[in-house]
Amino acid sequence: MQAGRPVNTGRQIQRMFAAIAPRYDLLNHLLSLNIDRHWRRCTARRLAPVLSRPGARALDICCGTADLSLELSRYAPVIGLDFCHPMLVRGGEKIARRRAAVVLAEGDALQLPFPDDRFDAVTIAFGLRNLESPQHGLREMYRILKSGGRAAILEFSRPIVPVFSRLFGLYFKHILPRVGALVSGVDGPYQYLHDSVQSFPEQQELARQMEDVGFVNVTYHNLTGGIAALHLGEKP
Ligand SMILES: C[S@@+](CC[C@H](N)C(=O)[O-])C[C@H]1O[C@@H](n2cnc3c(N)ncnc32)[C@H](O)[C@@H]1O
Structure with a gap:
């Protein structure tokens, strides 16, 4: 349950x-x-075909410190959007160091400040789970995509190999919150990470929710045995 x-x-x-x-x-x-770097690189690579279209534009929602935005910018210019200023400040420093084609915007994923049918690709990495209404977040992603555009959702998911799943479950429940609290100096966020992942939809359910808002050709790919999953969908 x-x-x-x-x-x-x-x-x-x-x-x-x-x-x-x-x-x-x-x-x-x-x-x-360091596996998270590989997951983001995979996500950007999967979007390469749409991002290689002439004049293509990508929007990275809940971009945080801009790691996925930076990966996407290898293929096309990117707008990274987040509502947390200190996260964007860190992202801005990395973007400046690499002189990457990323522009950051402070805004709410539930009320995207962009017109309909605007972007060729929209991404959200480890962000959907944090939205007050993930369903509304999905609708916003759909709205701002052009017809033929692609959405990519990278999120923690459910490991699919039983023994590995158990070991990872123990790590995620008992070790990660403690190390997180120790290194960040803040109690709570890494416990929240565990709890929010447990209550987030499994792979198939998230795919179904994407279809509910109108995405077609929805697929998902388990990453590192399903610790994370990359969901992809198209706007018809
Ligand atoms: C776990 S971080 C992920 C950051 C980044 N995408 C990554 O891959 O590391 C989640 C981010 O979502 C942002 N966020 C959560 N709810 C949001 C909302 N409603 N609008 C904009 N950003 C939001 C948080 O500020 C945070 O930076």
Whole structure:
């Protein structure tokens, strides 16, 4: 049975990420043994065909410190959007260092400040789970995509190999929240990470929710045995 969805308002989520922003990248790479970099690279590669179209534009929602935006910018110019200023500040530093084609915008994923049918690709990495209404987030992603555009959702999911699943479950429940608290100096966010992943839809259910908002050709790919999953869909 799934745990109830952790109750968090947008404001609480914003504050939580502001508190861990200084150590966010370090903890991501440490706690995932750097595998998170590979997941984001995979995501960008899957979108390469649409991003290679002439004049293509990508929007990376909940971009945080811009790691996925930077990967996408290898293929096309990107707008990275997030509502947490301290996360964007860190992202902005990395973008400036690499002189990447990424513009950052402060805004709400539930009310995207863009007209309909605007982008060739839209991405969200480890963000959908944090939205007050993931369904509304999906509708916004669909709205701003051009017809023929692609959406990519990278999110923690359910490991599919039984023994591995158990071991990972123990790590995720008992070790990750403690290391997260120790390194970030903040209690709570990495416990929230565990709880929010438990209550997030499994691979097939998320695919179904994407279809419900209108996406077609929805597929998903388990990454690292299903620790994460990459869902892809098209706007017809
Ligand atoms: C776990 S981080 C993921 C950051 C980045 N995409 C990555 O791959 O590391 C989640 C991000 O979602 C942002 N976020 C959550 N709810 C949001 C909303 N309603 N609008 C904009 N950003 C939001 C948070 O501020 C945070 O930066």
